[in-house]
Amino acid sequence: MKTYVQFLRQWYAVLLAFVCLFYSVGLGLLGHTDEALYSAHWAGTILLFSIAIRQRRTTQS
Numbered sequence: 001m002k003t004y005v006q007f008l009r010q011w012y013a014v015l016l017a018f019v020c021l022f023y024s025v026g027l028g029l030l031g032h033t034d035e036a037l038y039s040a041h042w043a044g045t046i047l048l049f050s051i052a053i054r055q056r057r058t059t060q061s
Contacts, residue, residue, distance in 0.1 A: 013050030017043040 008015075020042040028036035 013046055017046045020046065 020039060024036050024039040024042070027033075027039060
């Protein structure tokens with residue numbers, strides 16, 4: 001259980017980005033192209049913010 005929590009703490013941003021990516025692909029396959037294009041940017045934004053947060057977290061420790 002401890003390794004599972006540690007894994008989630010380390011990789012939560014990547015997992016969340018994959019969920020957003022699949023959501024965008026699903027919208028595109030269903031024909032909602034405008035919504036798919038909008039939500040396609042979520043994954044990159046989540047990853048960029050997680051990088052920025054981790055950099056701030058390590059420099060202040």
